[in-house]
Amino acid sequence: MGRFDGMKGLVLGVANDHSIAWAIAKEVLAEGGRVGFSHLPDRPDDERQRNRRRVAQLTDPEPNAAFLVPMDVSSDDQIAAVVDRAREAFGTIDFLVHSIAYAPLEDLKGETTMCSREGFRTAMETSAYSLLAVTRLARPILAPNASILTLTYFGGEKVVPGYNIMGVCKATLDACVKYMAFDLGPAGIRVNAVSAGPLRTLAGRGAGVEDMLGLYQHMAPLGRNVTHEEVGKAGAWLLSRESLGITGEILHVDAGYNVMGSPGRLLDLVPKPA
Template identity: 50%
Template sequence: MFFEGKKGIVFGIANDRSIAAAIAKEIHDQGAQMGFTHLPDSDPERPKMANRLKKVVGDWGPAFMLPCDVQSPADLDAIFSEAVSKFGKIDFMLHSIAYAPLNELKGPTHEVTPEGFGVAMGISAYSFIDLANRAQAIMNPGGSMLTMTYYGGEMAVPGYNVMGVCKAALESSVKYLANELGPKGIRVNALSAGYLKTLASSAVGESEKMKLLYENFSPLRRAVDVTEVGKAGMFLLSDLASGITGENLHVDCGYHIMGAPPVDLQ
């Protein structure tokens, strides 16, 4: 198994439809030991977020399941302290976190407020830099980091708005981190998934229209399946991808290569 004896931390499983959940499942099936985080619950008596995570990973024997606000240094200190306590060193880190205030995301990019932009950029882009810095300090040589991006960081996608700007910053961060951490034997990559029905895609809106677009425009004439994304994420985090770093791997049935509609489009 590709992850036998490997240990890592997964940030960002929101529910069983999350991309992070699909990747983590593939990694678990390959023998990894993992610790997980979830959004903090506002009501400890009704731990909605903790229960959502437990529903996905509870049967996997997780090393820990801890609340995490990536804007809270105290939360991050607690998570990495627990990782050191349980694992000593880690071999991989998965970052699947993005957020923009809904009113900022729904509005045009030119109307985003300084406060909204700061929140969106801090959570969606800077958090990966922060986590990478913390993870590299306890990561074995040959380790790997992976974050989730989207085509809207490369090209203008109507409705993606300020999140596209954040993803562009995230993708640039991947390249700089790959360069800086490469001498330590640590790889850093991004995965750009095509249309999937997740909490994140529902927040952007026009979900069914996006699905139809991918089914008509992509060379494979379909939208990607979450299992395909999960396997690709597992690959990038594994030793199978030992020569790949600074990359943005598209798993979108080829949608991103198209510069015009297919000639057979009806």
């Protein structure tokens, strides 16, 4: 018997085998959960459908992967279509994983104060509002005691140079988690987030992940970086019935980095003043 036997849900935003969402989904699938997936729509001129193919090669071999459909979170119609597909496949859902973020590169790479109005709107709508939109449209099929999980990062709590406008988006996402937890609590629906340490993901590559991996290794109390598997297991736990009493939480899976108030062991590498 697996923890997710008889449970079904949605995992939105898998990009490839390095996605944190896929690490979570693997744990759920392995323990009996049935999962419907969304992927970033392919461009009309992409006859090879590369976005779909990258995810399909992961989901196709999985007997508990129910479907894979495209979804653009800037379109309520496309979100509604995914919800309708889940309703047809499952009736109701027990969990929903939101793993969606984006900012135009020119706005992400520049100073936060230099972010364009359109870039800010796009980044915030995709990275934060999309959680509200997906939940609003999926609410009619959320089962009692359903669990909603999103993915955030420490750059929404403290300044992480280079994270820039995405840090602003993650701060908003964190606040959404807390207010949604209050709103949905009377229905028994939980809302939480996992804040992972740096991992080599598609999003991480655009945020200077290699530098962060070195920093975390020296500063984190555990003296190392976390793995995809560790983050996946933590996320799956928040989706499971083992965490029924937890909502509105930002669970840090970062080898303890977030508790540090000084550079810690990194000081050993800094030359002492004369």
